[in-house]
Amino acid sequence: MRISGSEAYEGGYGIEEGIEFARAFEPYIDLIHVSTGNYDVDEVFTVTHPSMFLEEGVNVRYAAAVKRRVNIPVATVGSLGDPGQMEEIIASGRADVVESARSLIADPDLPNKAREGRQDDIRPCLRCLNCFSVLLPTGFYTCSVNPEQGYDIELRSAAAKPRKQRVLIIGGGPAGMQAALTCARRGHEVVLCEKSPRLGGALRCEENVPFKRRVGAYLDYMERQISRAPVEVLLNMPVTPEIAGAMNADVIIAALGGKPASPPIPGLGSPGVVLASEAYADASLVGATAVILGGGLAGTELGIYLASLGRDVDILEMTGGINDGGNFLHVKALNVEIKKYGVRMHFNTRADAISPPRVEAEDTQARAKRVFEADTVINALGTQPLQEEALAFYDRAAQFHIIGDCRSARNMERAVSNAFHVARDIGAY
DSSP: OEEESOOOSTTSOOHHHHHHHHHHHGGGOSOEEEEOOOTTOGGGHHHHTTOTTSOTTTTHHHHHHHHTTOSSOEEEESSOOOHHHHHHHHHTTSOSEEEOSHHHHHOTTHHHHHHTTOGGGSOOOOOOOHHHHHHHHHSSOOOSSOTTTTOHHHHSSOOOOOOOOEEEEEOOSHHHHHHHHHHHHTTOEEEEEOSSSSTTGGGGGGTTSGGGHHHHHHHHHHHHHHHHSSEEEEOSOOOOHHHHHHTTOSEEEEOOOEEEOOOSOTTTTSTTEEEHHHHHHOGGGSOSEEEEEOOBHHHHHHHHHHHHTTOEEEEEOSSSSOBOTTOHHHHHHHHHHHHHHTOEEEOSEEEEEEETTEEEEEETTTTEEEEEEOSEEEEOOOEEEOHHHHHTTTTSSSEEEEOGGGTSOOOHHHHHHHHHHHHHHTTOO
C-alpha cells in the first residue's frame, strides 16, 4: 500500500499521523510504500516528485520514521538515482526497498550498470519534470537526456546497417555530443569540432549553480561517453566553411547553438548590461540589486539563483506568466522558490529603454510607465538561433543537417531528440 508519510504542507497531516495510518494498515498488507505530499495541492507536487531544487533522497526520512514503528517491510521513493545512496539507505536500515522512476526513464539500465560497477556510465536524471509535462497532455513520456524514451515503437526494430559515412559535427554542446555518439554507435567515422576548450556548450555556464548540478553531471557524463567512443574530438577548433570543405566529410551536422537575443531596445547593448550566461558563470558581476529582462526558464532560474545569494531581484516579462517552454510542471517548482526567496515577478511588463542602472518599462495591461533601478541589468531575453552562420556550411558536403538550438531555440529534450534522430538516419537510405 502506498501512503504519504506526511502531506508536507501547512494544514495537511504530518509524520506522526502518517505513522498512525501505517500502523492501522499493518495487519492487512505485506509492504508499505511511503511517499509524501498531496495531489490536490500544487505547492507539494514538486515534493512528491522532488524538483531540481531539492536534495537527493529528500523524502527518505518519512520512510525511515515509519519503519521505526512498524514490523513489515517499508519502501521509499523520491529523487533516488545514486546507487551508492540507495545501497546506504538499505544498509543503514532506513528502508527495506528503494524505488526509482524518473532515474529509470533517464537510464533504464541503471540497475545493470550499478551491478557491474559502471556508475560513471549511468545517464543522470536532471529532475527537470519534462517527462511529466509531456505525459499529461500526450499520454506518453519523453526525457530531456534519453532520446529513445517515448519512441519505443519507432525503435523496436533495429535500424538497417547504414552505409559508412565520414561525419563532421560542428559544435560540442548537448545536441552535437548526442549526434556524435549516435553516429559513432552506428559505425560512422566521426569528427567533432568545438571552438572552446571544453565540450558542453552554453550550459557549462550553469554547472556551478547548486540546483543545476545535475546539468553539470549530465554534461560530464556525455563528455565521458565521447572520450570512450571512436570519435575524433578537436577542441579550440573554430570551423570555417573553408576548413569544413577541406575535411572531405560526406555529412556535415551544424550544431552551432545560438546567441543571446538582442531585440531593438535602446541601451540593451550598453556596457552596463550583463548577459544571463555571464551572470550564471560569475555572480560577482551582479550587484546587490538586479533587474532581469526576460521571465523564461533561464531568466527565472537565474533570478532564483541570485536571490539565494542574497541579491534583491526584479524580473520583467512581457507575457502574462513565466514562459515555460512546454515544461509547465517545472513552473510549480519555480513558484515555490520565487516565494521562498522573495523574487519579484512583473508580468505584462515591457522594457522600453535601458540606461544602467535605470530601466524604463511599460505595464502593457495598465498602460502605465514604470521605472526600475538596480545595480545590474541582465539580458535573459532568450536565444537567437545561429541559422545564417550554419547555412554557410550547406554546400561543403553532400549531406547537410542543422540540429539543436542552431535549428530553433528549444529545450534540452527537443535538442537532444532532434540530434539523435537525425544522426540515426545518416547512411540509412
